[in-house]
Amino acid sequence: MTSLAERAHAAAVFIRHNTAISPHGAYRGEEHARTAVRLAAALGLGLDQITTEPDWLRRRTTPGEPVLATATCPDTNQKYVFLARFPIYDDEAFELLGPCPECSGQVPRALVRHLADLGTYLARPPLRPGDIPEADTVPDTFSVDEGHTSTCRYGAVL
Numbered sequence: 001m002t003s004l005a006e007r008a009h010a011a012a013v014f015i016r017h018n019t020a021i022s023p024h025g026a027y028r029g030e031e032h033a034r035t036a037v038r039l040a041a042a043l044g045l046g047l048d049q050i051t052t053e054p055d056w057l058r059r060r061t062t063p064g065e066p067v068l069a070t071a072t073c074p075d076t077n078q079k080y081v082f083l084a085r086f087p088i089y090d091d092e093a094f095e096l097l098g099p100c101p102e103c104s105g106q107v108p109r110a111l112v113r114h115l116a117d118l119g120t121y122l123a124r125p126p127l128r129p130g131d132i133p134e135a136d137t138v139p140d141t142f143s144v145d146e147g148h149t150s151t152c153r154y155g156a157v158l
């Protein structure tokens with residue numbers, strides 16, 4: 001078991017290193033690295049089990065473009081994709097992406113701040129086509145997310 005001081009040092013080195021080498025520039029690199037550290041801590045995973053990439057579907061031109069962070073389970077290799085919609089605000093919950101019951105697009109299905117939020121989501125039965133998600137079981141962003149297809153009845157009407 002690694003000491004707290006060693007893990008803290010490793011997290012700081014991880015952020016410095018990834019800020020310096022990011023192909024997306026230093027600002028975005030730091031946002032990606034901080035997002036990875038925050039998600040790893042929230043889920044109790046190692047930094048080597050988190051990968052990040054820009055979210056081209058939800059990108060904005062304002063500072064703090066959204067980041068997709070994928071957590072891979074070390075036991076089952078199952079992947080969970082989390083959206084940090086505003087990565088510069090590190091007190092915001094992650095949005096766990098999952099299939100829309102209507103269009104199968106990857107859309108926000110749960111707000112996750114810590115491991116128990118993921119556990120609550122996983123304990124729910126899956127949504128089926130025709131299900132109308134209860135307001136308290138999907139994030140507010142579910143119905144306006146860019147992940148829906150253009151014909152999905154849940155997607156934002158532009």
Ligand SMILES: [Zn+2]
Pocket residue numbers: 100101102103104105107147148149152153154155
């Ligand atoms: Zn949809």
